[in-house]
Amino acid sequence: xxxxxxxxxxxxxQAMSMKAIAPAEETRQVxxxxxxxxxxxxxxxxxxxxxxxAPGDEFQDxxxxxxxxxxxxx
Numbered sequence: 001x002x003x004x005x006x007x008x009x010x011x012x013x014q015a016m017s018m019k020a021i022a023p024a025e026e027t028r029q030v031x032x033x034x035x036x037x038x039x040x041x042x043x044x045x046x047x048x049x050x051x052x053x054a055p056g057d058e059f060q061d062x063x064x065x066x067x068x069x070x071x072x073x074x
Contacts, residue, residue: 035069043069 035043043065044058051057 033073035066035073039069040065 040062044061047061047064048054048058
């Protein structure tokens with residue numbers, strides 16, 4: 001086998017091993033769970049109660065709750 005063929009085989013082997021690593025990274029990203037709707041709803045309600053049950057800011061409460069929960073993700 002010539003040196004260029006050996007080098008080509010080495011590069012192909014290296015490329016294939018990199019592809020084998022990629023799914024593990026994708027799995028790691030998928031495993032990072034997003035907060036559930038119920039978790040967001042509960043936190044938004046806590047925010048609503050903490051500001052004295054004042055009506056009118058439901059959407060802002062939801063966004064704040066979602067942001068807080070996402071920031072606690074690993």
